[in-house]
Amino acid sequence: MINLAWPDSRHNWGKLLITGCGLGLLVGVTVSMAGVYRGMVEDAEVLIGGSGADLWVVEQHTLGPFAEASRIDDDLHRSIRQLPGVRRAINGSFQTLLIQRPGRSLRVLVAGVEVGVPGGLGQPPGLVAGRSLLRDRDELLADPGTGLQLGEVVPIRRKRFTVVGLTTRMVSPTGDPMLFVPFRDGQDLQFLPGNEAIARQRRRRDRPVERQALTNAVLVQLEPTARPELVAAEIERWLGLTAYTRPAMQAAMVGKLIEASARQIGLFLVILTLVTTTMIGFIVFTLTQGKLREIAVLKLIGMPSRLIAWMIVQQAVALGLFAFVLGTSLATVMAPRFPRHVVLQRRDLIAAAVVALASSSLASLVGVKAALGVDPAEAIQ
Amino acid sequence: MISSAPPPPQPERPAGIVVSGLRKTFGSGSAAVTALRDVQMRVEPGEVVGLVGPSGSGKSTLLKCLGAVLTPSGGHMELGGQLVFDGDHWLHPDLTRLRREQIGFIFQSPYLLPFLSVRDNVALLAMLLGRSNQEARAAADQLLADLDVAHRADAMPNRLSGGEQQRVAIARALINRPPILLADEPTAPLDSPRAMAVMDLLERLAGQMGTSVIVVTHDEKILPRLQRIYVVRDGVVGEGQRERVRDAPVRFRSRRLRNT
Structure with missing residues (x-):
């Protein structure tokens, strides 16, 4: 036909x-x-899964650290480390801020993590150039999407960081490229007030401003035999915190933040x-x-x-x-x-x-x- | 031109069109309008018959009834020896198939499909009857050659002159060798020589194929070419004579006929 x-x-x-x-x-x-x-x-899955954390411990009744603000004392990781089934626990700070690039400002998510090797707890899963963080201060790993180059010095607030490595693609749930800095620097960026703020608070309260020893989350790696749900329940019961297993964290990210x-x-x-x-x-x-x-x-x-x-x-x-x-x-x-x-x-x-x-x-x-x-x-x- | 080869022997055919007591009424009650009243017609195979009358007299209604696209309100109708309408209903289960197999149509405008070549325009209906593409196209080529437009077989219709398009339309109407051919003012858009050429074709093809041809026309100059003439007036159909039609009062003749 x-x-x-x-x-x-x-x-x-x-x-x-x-x-x-x-x-x-x-x-x-x-x-x-x-x-x-x-x-x-x-x-979101790379961010959560790539961190190597089996549990994310955050402030009680919050969805922190990405979907909601979370502040906990930065020494709680020691207590967590004592619980049965926990192999390792480290602090992690996460803060979104603007950095200045030639002709533009760029929004980034700065993760403060303990020094370690790529793929380790809290570290980016891999590097495409350079090396991992070796010093406790002033070094920085950047997502290639930032446009930062190896060896480049980047001023962020009161501090200056040197780019020592470029990570594989690492972005926040909202698509902002990530920077990884040593935890102490990350803590300072978030919690250390600026000179003007210190002076202002001194004038108002007539007493010195104390540095707040806080972190946003504790990343926990468990023993292979440990059951994440049980350890999370222990943390919540004894430490008054909220602990998310990896699937729960991913679900929270996808379900709440990306919803x-x-x-x-x-x-x-x-x-x-x-x-x-x-x-x-x-x-x-x-x-x-x-x-x-x-x-x-x-x-x-x-x-x-x-x-x-x-x-x-x-x-x-x-x-x-x-x-x-x-x-x-x-x-x-x-x-x-x-x-x-x-x-x-x-x-x-x-x-x-x-x-x-x-x-x-x-x-x-x-x-x-x-x-x-x-x-x-x-x-x- | 028509092939000089002798036509294939045709089987004995009964009367092409037999209509008796046909009537058509639109609407009902006080609003009813009778378009056709007790129509009696008979057209033999190979006969070319005219259907004339003023505008609004019922010619198109009769043509639509004969073409199985309008259901009459009563009467009987035989097409190609087959009773197709009886009283108030069609006897043929598939009127589309009936038209495809039994009736060829030629219109005032050729209405060729603009997206098909001349050959495929003609071959289309043969393909619909189940002939292979190759067979259908071969038959189309033969018919186009008979109508002297074989050299335009590969052209698209918009490349053809009006006369060529009309000849292609005739070829399309005849591709399935239908026993009935209904032509609705086929010469209207043509000048006199071309109109005569079309009538030549219809006469010869009707003779060769034994087709019963009804030509609806306002065209006075083709009246002498028609073997018989049916005159339609106010829904009444009667057989007339050419001379009487030509000499009829002006009110009986359509505006188009007057202009011609």
């Missing part, structure tokens, strides 16, 4: 190409937004899908309206309605597939240039293909309805 969809599409190629390109951009945006969400989840972004992205995805469906429906309807006379003639001379409907469905689905291929290709090409980490997963691409096919098939019903409504008698004046 002759295929009518392809010759008709070839005849209307300009209209279909422009529509397909527009739809492709929409699909590209849709896929990219899904990729941004996946990137956020992946970053708002996920909802926004989800809403955008729904809107974009509706827009895509509407556009395909509109163009298919317009194309059908443009050939009502031909359809009436086709019906009159004996073309079965199902073949006419099939032609319209084929065109709509081809339009959807074209948009999918163009959109995913654009998303793949643009992903590395995107300001956020974009992860294009196969399951998302399959889902996008299914949605494109479903929405284009659905949209074709508008044209099919219009075509089926044509009376063959209209061909006779």
